Amino acid sequence: MLEAFQSSPTSPGARVLTPQEARIERGEPIGLVGDGAQSKRARIQRMLEGFREQPIRLNVERARLLTESMKTSEGQPMVLRWAKALAHILEHHPIHIEQDEILVGSAGPPGRYAVVYSELVGPGRFYTHPYELVPSKPGDPIEMTEQDVATLKEEILPYWEANSYHKAIMNALPEETRCLMERIFVVTPTASGRSMLAWAHDYEKVLERGIASIRDEAARRLDALDPFDAKAQVESRPFLEAVGLVGDAMIAFARRYGELAAAMAESEPGEERRRELREIAAVCQRVPEHPARTFHEAVQSQWFVQTVSRLEQAVGGVVGNGRIDQYLYPYYRQDIDEGRLTEDEALVLLESIWVGMARSVDVYAKPGMPSLTDGFAHWEATTVGGLTPDGRDASNELSYLILKSKREFPLNYPDLAARIHARTPNAFLHAVCETIKDGSGFPKLFCDDEIIPLLVAKGGTLEEANDYCITGCSETKMLNREGIATGCAWINLGAILEMTLRNGRMNCYGNSLVGLQTGDPRTFQSFDEMWNAFTRQLENVVRHTFIQQYVADTLKSRYIASPMFSMLHDLCMADCKDIHSGPIEGALYLGFFDVMGFGTVIDSLAALRTLVFEEGKLSMDTLLEALDHDFEGYEAVRQMCLNAPKYGNYDPEVDRIGHDIEARFIDLARAHKTAFGGELDLRYVSVTSHIPLGAVVGATPDGRKAREPLSESISPSQGRDVRGPTATLASISATKCAQHKERAARLLNMKLSPASIAGEAGTRKLMALVRTACDMRMWHIQFNIVNRDTLLAAQRDPEKYRNLLVRVAGYSAYFVDLTPALQSEIIRRTEHEF
């Protein structure tokens, strides 16, 4: 028909605002959203007021106490040294209870704070050189006082400079490997940037048994050690003693809060608050020492574990909340049934956790350094939905309540993840999609039907796999089964391509030799020759990546131990071993390496094949010259490159290149065993690193200019997927080597215009899209439902759009907190609207 009007009868092409956008347009200040929420949860509302104006204060105290203790325990077993240090921190770290709080415990000073993890001193984490430390100026994102600087310089950093895990790794690397690692952002090791990758604790065990029970178990086993078993005396004894020390320290830490609350109650004039403080005191006397009896006790016990966890060590992405709708449910159900708890009271407790997480900011680098995780990202992944261990749908009233909170709670926490499976009830998926449509990008979605079989193939039991939780931005974890993963390396696929095109050299490193000399591409007679050169460069980079990972794995236990993490892990307790000292009997070691710039490189190879080798429209010489000149004066060449076939459009020829790249990586992964007998899997999660990684890569044959961002995660290059989301999903699916288990997260961001999914009909279509994405076995998918105009307006007028949340890559962040480069990158991502 002639007109072919494609829009809905209600609002053809009109700009539809998401609820989030509408709130910003109305100029609403940050606060709880929804009918009467602000009055029903007034306590939370008050905590939120002015939240984002609060300064971020540096918590130097944890590092000072750690250092103080470590200096006194030189030479002792590492797990005992860390237990003593943690006990020292828990005994002396200043504590406070803020006005309005009913959930207590903080790993920092009042308000927003950032903990310094001095043991990770090094380029990956924090202030490499003490002399560069200066107090913050007004307007800096992080507040650092003169006292902070003095303490760091005099008491803390010199010790860790001399005991640096990072330096140890670099010193131990074979010469060739070290040279490659020193070329920043070709292979980026992150092992020394965090003690370990994403993690979640077995909170359920703490709630059910209490810390005292675990401590007592350690004591009994200590008594039972054979005095003539030398190995037990040397290895198991320090571990069990460490558990005892930390167990006592955690209980004492909670009691400190209890005493503070009781003391505050004495002088509290208000009767209501006095009663609350007394209740807090009673709860802190009870948990985490003993099993939780009520929802309040359960939430408080969980939060204490999380708080102590933050004080113990830095986990990549910060320790997650696990399957919160599962382990809290029995307490919730019982309290509701017995009339002890209302929905709003439950929400206040849950949202107290969210506030607590939002207060803790993760700083990796000093201001001005290239941003690896824009917007102070951290991911206390909070999982809802999915299957129960015995394979039934797990969603319950608490799952829905948490989704409701996500729609109504205005901060970018919790980092909510919903597990979707074939029998996820429509009602749950409907609630999930309505939450996504609010526009803040939550929840991110995980497909059980992809993940569970993979986890089983990797060695989990069905029961363990069914019970996985999300950790970090897109990883999964089988609690009590998996060992830790050391920080993974990021492989810059764009750099590998550049080395292929420049005979092993990279322009940004003064044209020096970085990779192998695989030949001048001008001499290549066929695409196969190009491909062979590319895979040789790739293999070389992967080889060194594996070597550095081996060094990082084996050296870590000489520097870092985590007795609290270990005491909550069944296998560590059984084996009497700290979690960092691999291999632990029975543990699965599922690490990974990240590949960045997948889309950029598929498109580049496709362009080379089409334009140079198949159609002969371009000579290799002309193309390389154009790349050398960053396409300046070669606009016609750039246009040909831009218009060559692209990944993300379900073009089988192009997608095949992606598949072959994945196959090459997986072959290498399959042939490799890690230091602890585990595997390193292929993963595509760039977070925001595709921006700094892109900055070292010259112009590429896909038409990308030098230094521009690479493509992000598993997504097609920004704006190059023009056939709609179904073709994008099909392409992504086509690149997967589904027959192999050495695969991990494939993170996918998808931008939809609010108009395309407006109304109830739109919700249904979004549900169908999600169901189909799961049928296609996507690992992960997340949506940005936001108008392009809104993003452009936010760039122009950041003040007005201060509260605009967008999905970045595995997390949501305030758009105005992101660097201009990332802002532009998000705007360029294809918006699907038909």
Next chain:
Amino acid sequence: MVRDKDRKGVPKGLVFDIQKFSLHDGPGIRTVVFLKGCPLSCLWCSNPEGQGKAPELVYRRDRCIGTAQCGQCMEICLEQAIEVDPSGAVFIDRDRCNGCGDCSHVCPSQALEVSGRWVSVQEVLAIVEEDDAFYARSGGGLTLSGGEPLAQGAFSLALLRAARARGIDTAIETTGLCNWKTLREAASLADRIFFDIKCLASERHQRVTGVSNQPIVDNFRRLRDAFPDLETVVRTPIVPGVNDSEDEIQAIRGFVQRTGRGCRYELLPYHGFGGPKYATLGKRYTLTHLRPPSAARMQALQRVATLPHC
């Protein structure tokens, strides 16, 4: 090169676009196949590339990198139909252009493209079936649109027949101006039909679409008589100044009602999104200054349009 039959003698179709993930052209997630050629030439047409019955050269000036850096199109054109224009881009002399498309093959920036490609039923189905998984979950499928899809009757019928044999849900969006036998056959093969009625006043219809509405009205009556149970949706594009009055909508609604129950009636507000396409075809868009109807106007008309027993 241009063939209108495949090897087995099944007619090929001239298709100017295939859009996946279409959410507003029938139930679920759909793929819309746009067939080229239309007997109407509505003033407000948003797919002017769908009007002509032959492949047409499209020139997108914003993509052109200019003759200073390129100019390959001028070199290759045998008809000398491409000239430099004063701004340094190019100008297409439509009288000389024979639509051969040679220039589009050398254009590095895809500023020059040919709209309309002859494709077989199998080729179209292969693309449509790429999205099978989405249809299965959403209840979607294939929508034939245009242009006037039934103007390419043999191809459309072959496509619908093949889709039915393969269990694909189908919809047709038609102007209603086509051979009755084709429409009858199509209606027997499709799962639903979207039928446009622009206005009932014959003379006005002639003025704004270039054709009389009599055959359209007749076809609609026959369709309803012959297929009373076929899911049928009547659509009226609301174009200010043409048919945005309550009387007009009341009249169409009455007409639709008299053909029996079970027919939906939808109003689609005019939009000017197709306007910029006209220049790329060397055509002039006359409604540049026309604003879409207001939300309030649409609501008022919607109230009139709402049929009982829907």
